[in-house]
Amino acid sequence: MKEDQVVLEEPGFQDEDESLFQDIDLLQKHGINVADIKKLKSVGICTIKGIQMTTRRALCNVKGLSEAKVDKIKEAANKLIEPGFLTAFEYSEKRKMVFHITTGSQEFDKLLGGGIESMAITEAFGDRLRDIADRFNVDHNAVLDNVLYAREHQMELLDYVAAKFHEEAGIFKLLIIDSIMALFRVDFSGRGELAERQQKLAQMLSRLQKISE
Structure with a gap:
């Protein structure tokens, strides 16, 4: 293999460090507006992993976030970090x-x-x-x-x-x-x-x- 060849990663694969610390601002690329991102940051949710670790119910309690918005945010987060099981x-x-x-x-x-x-x-x-x-x-x-x-x-x-x-x-x-x-x-x-x-x-x-x- 030539040194300048690029190896494409499998879809959904994330480096461990990247998956833990992906900034929440990346949601903008998936249709989430800046105002809603600021609302998430105001309650201490600053990473994509943070969204996945927060329940829908808790997100719906954030002022200004409707159930429809929360579903859209969750969907966008799952596109950035694919959820699933880990082997031991x-x-x-x-x-x-x-x-x-x-x-x-x-x-x-x-x-x-x-x-x-x-x-x-x-x-x-x-x-x-x-x-x-x-x-x-x-x-x-x-x-x-x-x-x-x-x-x-x-x-x-x-x-x-x-x-x-x-x-x-x-x-x-x-x-x-x-x-x-x-x-x-x-x-x-x-x-x-x-x-x-x-x-x-x-x-x-x-x-x-x-x-x-």
């Missing part, structure tokens, strides 16, 4: 993208199976940022300046987080929520609100999992 081998290859972030403690890393895993949710607790900086002889101010912080409004902040991670792809390596349960216990107290609290918590965990992927 293909999934194992996908898992090779996962990396681990060390906690600074070898024993703790062992407990976590190598450290804090990417594309997943790891639960822990403790206020130790300055201590960690001391452990690695790093300037406190430099460490603190490299961390973004926000209080409360957890559900609303997730939309901002999703957009921020997409805009500055590769910059952010770790998202820490302290604590994911505290505000839910305050806002939904007593047995009468237990079901709603668990539903909201499940929604938040699901949103976090999608962002991590």
